[in-house]
Amino acid sequence: MSAASIKPIKLYRSIVSGHAHRAELFLSLLGLPYEAVDIDLRAGQQKSEEFLRLNPFGQVPVIDDAGTIVSDSNAILVYLALKYGGDTWLPRDPVGASNVQRWLSVAAGEIAFGPGLARIGKQFGRPVNMEAAASLAHRLFNLMELHLQERAYLASGHPTIADIAAYSYIARAPEGDVSLDAYPALRAWLQRIEALPRFLPMIELVKPAASANAA
Known part of the structure; x- marks a missing residue:
């Protein structure tokens, strides 16, 4: 179609x-x-x-x-x-599909409650344990740094929805005072996503904004 x-x-x-x-x-x-x-x-x-x-x-x-x-x-x-999306963005084989699902779970877990939650606390004034959120974010980023030193994308040799699910809150981690400076492989992965045809950037927040609900 x-x-x-x-x-x-x-x-x-x-x-x-x-x-x-x-x-x-x-x-x-x-x-x-x-x-x-x-x-x-x-x-x-x-x-x-x-x-x-x-x-x-x-x-x-x-x-x-x-x-x-x-x-x-x-x-x-x-x-x-x-x-x-054809067979490219979500592999149909059991191993490929499970690799993607693993990162979708990370997106709903560590990413949401690490860099995502830190951003909410910093930008939207929500009551957040910023130290715990930042600690979770850096623990995750260290794991991802090692993972991405050996591969271009998270779940496959090409972009999948695993990369799309992970991108947004990691790209905006500095808005939650979570620096990406120590993670060159992670930053290179972000740049690969940003180089995809028809890439659409996420808005950059420059000052605290209103509280939000997201899923």
Whole structure:
């Protein structure tokens, strides 16, 4: 199915959410037409009755693909990869698929509660144990540094949704006062993602902003 023949996918997002960014980044990389619908998290729009019909958890992102509703950023990546990405972004073989799933779990765990949580605490004024979040981030980055010294991408010899799931909050780790200076292989991996055709950067925050809900 060509991108030109696809009805635009609705993406319910917040531009400050790394979870929403990973969904939007993947839509862009796939060359899929989409319509961004901005949700005002500060005003609590994600908790409105209308939005909760899309996602009862009250979190962005959500996509509406011609009536098929998918919420949760990692679930969206899997859906888009299986429907539109061929065999490249999510391998079908057991070993390849399990390698990707391992990093999707890291994205929902260590990345979310390390660099992601540190960014939330610094930029959005949420009550966060910044020392614990930074410690988790650096422990993860040390592991990833070793991993990426031997390979170009996280789960395969080419980009997969594992890389897309991991990118956004790691790229913006300095916004949570988590430096990337000590991790040259990790920074080189970020640059490889940024060099992909149709790459879409995540907004850079320059000052503390409003609190946000993301998934």
